[in-house]
Amino acid sequence: MVLSDERFIHYKIKPGDTLRALVAQFVNGDDGLLLVSKLNQLDNPNKVQVGKVIKLPRDRIKFRPSSATVSRLSCSGVTLLGGGEPVTVRAGMSLSEGAILKVPPSCQFAIMLEDASTVNLLSAAVIQLKTLRVNVLEPSPEIQIELLEGRISVDVPRKRLDGDAPFRVKTPTSVAGVRGTQFRVGFDAVDRQSQVEVASGVVGAKGQDETVEQRALGNQGVPVLSTGKSLPLENLLRAPAFKKTGLVPSALAVQDVLLEFDVDAKTHKISLIKAQDAGFTLAQNEIKLLKPEVVVADLGNKAVFYQVAAISESGLYGSTSEMSICRGYIRGKTWRCNVQFDLSGLSKPVLYFERLDADGGSKVLLNAPVDVSVNDQAVFRGVPSGLYKWRIEYAVSETLNSKINGHFQLIALPGND
Numbered sequence: 353m354v355l356s357d358e359r360f361i362h363y364k365i366k367p368g369d370t371l372r373a374l375v376a377q378f379v380n381g382d383d384g385l386l387l388v389s390k391l392n393q394l395d396n397p398n399k400v401q402v403g404k405v406i407k408l409p410r411d412r413i414k415f416r417p418s419s420a421t422v423s424r425l426s427c428s429g430v431t432l433l434g435g436g437e438p439v440t441v442r443a444g445m446s447l448s449e450g451a452i453l454k455v456p457p458s459c460q461f462a463i464m465l466e467d468a469s470t471v472n473l474l475s476a477a478v479i480q481l482k483t484l485r486v487n488v489l490e491p492s493p494e495i496q497i498e499l500l501e502g503r504i505s506v507d508v509p510r511k512r513l514d515g516d517a518p519f520r521v522k523t524p525t526s527v528a529g530v531r532g533t534q535f536r537v538g539f540d541a542v543d544r545q546s547q548v549e550v551a552s553g554v555v556g557a558k559g560q561d562e563t564v565e566q567r568a569l570g571n572q573g574v575p576v577l578s579t580g581k582s583l584p585l586e587n588l589l590r591a592p593a594f595k596k597t598g599l600v601p602s603a604l605a606v607q608d609v610l611l612e613f614d615v616d617a618k619t620h621k622i623s624l625i626k627a628q629d630a631g632f633t634l635a636q637n638e639i640k641l642l643k644p645e646v647v648v649a650d651l652g653n654k655a656v657f658y659q660v661a662a663i664s665e666s667g668l669y670g671s672t673s674e675m676s677i678c679r680g681y682i683r684g685k686t687w688r689c690n691v692q693f694d695l696s697g698l699s700k701p702v703l704y705f706e707r708l709d710a711d712g713g714s715k716v717l718l719n720a721p722v723d724v725s726v727n728d729q730a731v732f733r734g735v736p737s738g739l740y741k742w743r744i745e746y747a748v749s750e751t752l753n754s755k756i757n758g759h760f761q762l763i764a765l766p767g768n769d
Contacts, residue, residue: 358518360391360407361489371397371406378488380412387412408489415485418493420447423470423754424462425697426633430455434480443697444749449484455502457637464754466493469508469519475625475637477502482522490517499523503538503669506530508553521548522560526576529556529565536669544578547668549588558582575666589616589662589670592644594761597677600647609651609765611658611677613644616670619662623669627657630676630742631756633694635659651679653767655689655735657760674760679767686736687764693730695722698746703730708739708759737764 363374371394375384389397392406400406422430422445430441433452441453447463453473455461461473466486473479483496492510494517504521511532512519519530523539526546533553539546548557550572556565557574559582566574566585575583592613600608615622622641628634640663648656655676662670680687695701701724705717722730743757 359410361410361413361487362405363408363489365400365402365404365406367402369400369402371400374408378408378413380414384412410487410494413487413489415487415494417448418484418486418495419466420451420481420484421445421464421748421752422447422461423464423748423752424460424472424756426461426694427456427459429459430461443699447481447484449481452478452480452500454478458635460631460633460635462754462756464748464752465495467495467508467510469495469506469510470754471497472505472507474503474505475635477504479504487517492516492519495519497521499537499539501539501541503536505534505536507534508532511553523576525560525578525580526574526582527558527560527565531555535568538667538669545667546576547573547666548576549573549669551671571671573668575664575668583666586664586666586668588668589619589664591671591673592619592622592660592662593673594675594763595644597763597765609648609677609679611646611648613660615644615662618664619644619670620665621663623659623661623663625659627659628654629692629694630657630740630758630760631693631744632657632659633696648677651677651765653678653681653688653690655691655762674758675763676760677763677765680764681767683734687766688734688736689762689764691732691735691740691762693732693742693744694728695724695730695744696728698724698728698744699748701744701746704743704745705732706741708741714741735762735764737762 375388422443425443431454432439432441434450455473455477457476463471478501480498482498483494486493508530521528521537523546528548531554534551535555536549550568552570555568557568558565559576559580561580568574571588573586573588592615595612595614598610600610625638626636655678657676659674661672678689680689702721704719707715739761741759745755748754
């Protein structure tokens with residue numbers, strides 16, 4: 353039986369174990385036996401009782417490097433730092449412990465870890481892969497990511513049980529300890545405040561110098577002040593919903609459209625990211641709105657996409673909604689849009705796209721490979737208003753596959769057709 357914590361791995365002595373053999377098998381360094389004996393206050397290391405739990409220093413346990421692979425890259429400007437001259441990152445590249453990654457604005461970038469966890473770096477984020485290793489006593493890799501600027505989202509699909517290696521995301525003011533879960537972490541290098549937001553699962557969050565963590569469940573978050581002090585748990589704000597559209601007064605023949613959102617009453621600001629494609633590969637920088645509305649200019653029949661989230665007064669981001677809007681054209685008495693998926697940079701992509709019906713049913717519009725050597729932009733024409741779900745599966749390397757997915761509400765406004 354193996355139990356774990358931040359500094360030590362706890363090992364339960366079994367019949368036939370000897371301390372000398374255990375140290376030789378698991379601990380690095382010629383002074384390992386002396387170190388473990390002192391750590392556990394053992395007067396006679398040749399006599400250790402069966403069933404006794406001893407502490408082994410985590411930083412001295414034998415390990416091998418763990419793998420991390422760039423699984424998504426929508427731009428050419430990601431820089432790898434921390435080892436001499438900066439290196440331009442490419443899709444499929446292997447990353448090692450200590451790597452520092454800086455993502456430019458308007459770039460989609462993701463890393464797949466050895467345990468199938470995915471780390472998505474949002475626009476202008478900077479992280480360091482502080483720890484990436486697998487020791488000889490724990491089944492999962494030990495992972496520590498340091499977020500130095502911006503926001504990341506993490507998906508840990510395999511639940512980590514007691515006795516497994518830690519998975520931590522740190523900022524200069526906060527620490528988030530993870531089991532199997534989906535969560536986000538943010539850090540602003542100017543105001544030095546952090547946010548830990550849980551979509552599902554459980555995350556233990558605390559300030560950098562605090563000893564007791566708060567357990568945040570799904571749809572909960574913990575804000576952390578610049579002093580390293582965490583504030584009480586908050587329920588995350590619900591995702592903004594489409595409310596209505598209106599015309600903005602204009603002397604031009606084609607008027608701009610005012611898109612309004614229905615938001616939680618506690619909303620302090622609105623985070624909004626605009627893109628030309630459903631996967632937000634061609635995304636613009638985040639803007640923060642003081643009112644739950646945005647003016648949409650120069651609308652054509654190609655749908656424009658918006659990713660929207662409510663921000664609380666403490667800085668926590670709520671759940672995200674995605675919607676798209678166009679000035680459509682009529683086909684079969686219905687206004688319709690063209691919807692784009694940008695597949696550039698993806699190897700052997702398979703695109704799944706379906707429309708969701710109000711009664712709970714669905715209609716699959718496509719479930720097939722796309723030949724990106726011919727055209728890396730998949731455009732669906734004549735798509736009516738409604739709710740849609742999509743998924744793109746693709747090859748990162750010969751042995752590694754990944755996927756991205758999402759959903760959106762499409763609003764087709766009357767056009768000039």
